[in-house]
Amino acid sequence: MQRRTVLAALGASLATGMGRAFAQSYPGAPVKMIVPYAAGGGIDAVARLMAQGLGEALRQSFVVDNRAGAGGMLGAEAASKAAPDGYTVLFAGNPELTIAPSLHGKAPYAPLSDFIPIMLVSQSPNLLVANASLGAKTLRAALEAARKAPGGITIGTPGNGTPQHIAVELLRSQLGMDIVHVPYKGAAPATVAALGGEVSFALVGAPPLLSHLQSGKLVALAVTQPKRSPLVPDVPTLGEALGLMRDDDFVAWYGLLVPARTPAEVVQQLEKSAAAVLQRPETRAKLVALGTDLVAMPGRQFAERMRLETKQYGDIIKRFAIKAT
Structure with a gap:
C-alpha cells in the first residue's frame, strides 16, 4: 500500500512537472486560429487583430484559418475535433456557440462541453x-x-x-x-x-x-x-x-476558446496573454474603429455567459418555432 502511495505521488509530481515544462515552452510552433467565417467580415477583422496581438505577446505566429460554412458550425466542429494541445484555437461568435444547438436540433459538437472559453473579447451592438x-x-x-x-x-x-x-x-x-x-x-x-x-x-x-x-x-x-x-x-x-419593462441582450460577440482537455497551464497562459493584449490602448482604439465594444471577459465568466445565453436563445427558439431555413 505504501509503495502504491509513493508511486502515485511520484506520478503526480512528474505530471505536474511536465505540465509546467510544457507551459513554459508553449508555444513552440505556430498556432492555428480557426475562424468559422469567410475572410473580410467583422469577426474575421477582430480575430486577425487578436492573432497579431497574441503572436507578439507569446512570440510565436498565430495563423488565421478561415473555415466558413453551415452558419459557423463547420469551423467550430473542426476546432472541437482538434488535438487539445494549445496549437489550435477557435475564434467564434454566439451564432455557432449558443444558438446553433437549439436552432438545428443537434449540432455536430457540444459548445458547453467541447470547448474551454479563454476570453470573450468584444461585442458589436x-x-x-x-x-x-x-x-x-x-x-x-x-x-x-x-x-x-x-x-x-x-x-x-x-x-x-x-x-x-x-x-x-x-x-x-x-x-x-x-x-x-x-x-x-x-x-x-x-x-x-x-x-x-x-x-x-x-x-x-x-x-x-x-x-x-x-x-x-x-x-x-x-x-x-x-x-x-x-x-x-x-x-x-x-x-x-x-417604454418596455425590460431589455433583452441581443448582441453579436466574439471570443477565444480552445478544445476541451487542453492543459490548464496553456489555458492560463492564453488567458493571461489575451488580457494583456486587450489592455493595450492601441488594441482598444482598433476595436472601436472596427465597430465593436471591448468586453475582455475572463474564461470563467465567459463560460457562464455561454451557459445562460444558450438557455435564453433555446427558450425563444422553441417558443416562436424559429427555423434555420
Missing part, C-alpha cells in the same frame, strides 16, 4: 436602423410611418436563426404589431436593402452601418441590449425607445 427618407427620428414615429406606408413594417436581418432574427420575433410579440421579417444572406445585403428601400428597417451589427449613419442615409433608432453602447452612446435601448 445590433442596431435597428431606418432609411432617412422615412422622415422619423424616433422608433415609435418610424414604426407608425412604416405601418402606413406600402409594404408595412418590414425588418431585414442577416438571416434566419441569427440573433437579429430572434430579436425581431421577440419585438413582434412585445408590440403586437404586424412585423414582417425579411432574411438576407449576411449583414451587408440587409444594410443595402435598407439603403435602397427594399425594407423599412434593418437590424444588423454595427460595422457595416457606421459609414451610412455618419452620412445621414440611415438613422439609428435603438440598440438591442440592456445598456447603451459606448460605440453609439446617443442611441437608446429598445426599452428606452418603446
